[in-house]
Amino acid sequence: MELAKVLLEHGHAVTVVFIDHPSKPPGLAAAVDHVVSSQPSVSFLCSLPLRRVHALVIDVFSFDALDVDGELGVPTYAFYPAGAAALAVYLQLPYMATNIPTSFGELGDTPLEFFGVPPIPASHLSREMRERLESDVYNAALSRWARLPDDTDGILVDTFESLEPRAARALSDPGFPAGGRAVPPVFCVGVVYLCFGSAGVHREEQLLEIATGLEVSGQRFLRSFKPQRTRRPTAVAAGVPTLCWPMYAEQKMNKVFVAQEMGIGVEVLG
Structure with a gap:
C-alpha cells in the first residue's frame, strides 16, 4: 500500500x-x-x-499475470522487493543455466560469477533454483525470470541507488547478460521494508510498539506478509549495522550483498 x-x-x-x-x-x-x-x-x-x-503493477509472486497485459494493451511493471543485487542475479540465471551442464544444486558451494554483484555460492540460491534440471518447479521459476525482460515495460525495485550503486548501474548497462534481451528500465523506489517472514510471531504489545514507532517516524513503510527479505533500508536509515541471519529463499544471497558488497552488516555464525 x-x-x-x-x-x-x-x-x-x-x-x-x-x-x-x-x-x-x-x-x-x-x-x-x-x-x-x-x-x-x-x-x-x-x-x-x-x-x-491504464497500467499494471505486479509483484514477484504474480508473474503469471504478465499474460493479462497482452489482452489489455497497457504498460506492465513488475515490483521486486528484495533489492537491485538480487534482481540482477535472478535476471542472469536463465542465461547462465544454458551455459552449465548440470543443475545449480549439484554445484554445491561453487562460486557463481554474476555481472554487477559479488560472486555467489550456488548453495546460496533459493530452493527452487537448486532443484533438479527436470523439476517442474525449477523450470517454471526459470521461465518466469526469462520472460521478465520481454514482457514488462519497467521494474520497480525496493532499494536506493546510493545503497546498491554497482547493481543499479549493471541493470541499466546495455551489456547486461540477459540472453541477448534488453532489461527494461529499472526504477528504485525505496521505502522502509518491514517484514518478519511467514513464521514471524509477535505479542500484541510488540505489535503496538512497532506500529507506534512507524507512525512517529513519518516515513513511508511497506508491511509484507510474504517470506522475509532483508531490512536493509531500516538499518541504513537508523545508522546501525545489520545482523544477517539467512534462513530461506534468497536470504543467503542478501547476506553476501549486505556483508561483502555494501559493508553495512555482518553474518551471524554458529
Whole structure:
C-alpha cells in the first residue's frame, strides 16, 4: 500500500485487484478489510475493470499475470522487493543455466560469477533454483525470470541507488547478460521494508510498539506478509549495522550483498 500512496502522490489513480487463492492464511480476511477501510483513495476489486486500466503493477509472486497485459494493451511493471543485487542475479540465471551442464544444486558451494554483484555460492540460491534440471518447479521459476525482460515495460525495485550503486548501474548497462534481451528500465523506489517472514510471531504489545514507532517516524513503510527479505533500508536509515541471519529463499544471497558488497552488516555464525 505504500507503493500505492507514492503513485497517488504523483496524480495516478490506483486500483488493487485481489486474487482469490485456495490457501488463505488465518486472519487474511480481517487484514484485507482493515486495509480497504483505511485507504479510501484506493479502489479495491476482485476482477480487472478492463476499460479503466491504464497500467499494471505486479509483484514477484504474480508473474503469471504478465499474460493479462497482452489482452489489455497497457504498460506492465513488475515490483521486486528484495533489492537491485538480487534482481540482477535472478535476471542472469536463465542465461547462465544454458551455459552449465548440470543443475545449480549439484554445484554445491561453487562460486557463481554474476555481472554487477559479488560472486555467489550456488548453495546460496533459493530452493527452487537448486532443484533438479527436470523439476517442474525449477523450470517454471526459470521461465518466469526469462520472460521478465520481454514482457514488462519497467521494474520497480525496493532499494536506493546510493545503497546498491554497482547493481543499479549493471541493470541499466546495455551489456547486461540477459540472453541477448534488453532489461527494461529499472526504477528504485525505496521505502522502509518491514517484514518478519511467514513464521514471524509477535505479542500484541510488540505489535503496538512497532506500529507506534512507524507512525512517529513519518516515513513511508511497506508491511509484507510474504517470506522475509532483508531490512536493509531500516538499518541504513537508523545508522546501525545489520545482523544477517539467512534462513530461506534468497536470504543467503542478501547476506553476501549486505556483508561483502555494501559493508553495512555482518553474518551471524554458529
